[in-house]
Amino acid sequence: MVYINSAKLAALLAAASSICVIFAHPGEVHDPTHVKREIETLNSLATAHKRSLGLCANGLNARALNDRSIARRAAKAEKLRAVRGIPDSKYITFCFSVYIR
Numbered sequence: 001m002v003y004i005n006s007a008k009l010a011a012l013l014a015a016a017s018s019i020c021v022i023f024a025h026p027g028e029v030h031d032p033t034h035v036k037r038e039i040e041t042l043n044s045l046a047t048a049h050k051r052s053l054g055l056c057a058n059g060l061n062a063r064a065l066n067d068r069s070i071a072r073r074a075a076k077a078e079k080l081r082a083v084r085g086i087p088d089s090k091y092i093t094f095c096f097s098v099y100i101r
Contacts, residue, residue, distance in 0.1 A: 081088070 078088075080086075
């Protein structure tokens with residue numbers, strides 16, 4: 001039977017994982033000032049272009065689009081149920097509502 005010391009195994013795994021990190025991107029140099037400048041640029045762009053979609057969600061066009069997509073999906077579901085011989089959706093909805101409660 002082979003006995004493995006857990007401390008030696010942990011040290012071996014740590015060494016193996018550090019080798020992967022070392023050789024992942026050889027020669028890549030990160031200039032701290034360049035990284036800081038890039039982060040500041042990205043943050044300023046993110047705050048400048050931040051928009052809330054909450055205002056758009058309640059508009060007439062958004063509601064009409066949502067209603068059309070619901071109707072389209074319901075029609076597709078009914079068509080697939082008819083092709084596969086599955087009972088109507090009222091029965092299935094009732095079963096799910098009873099099961100969920």
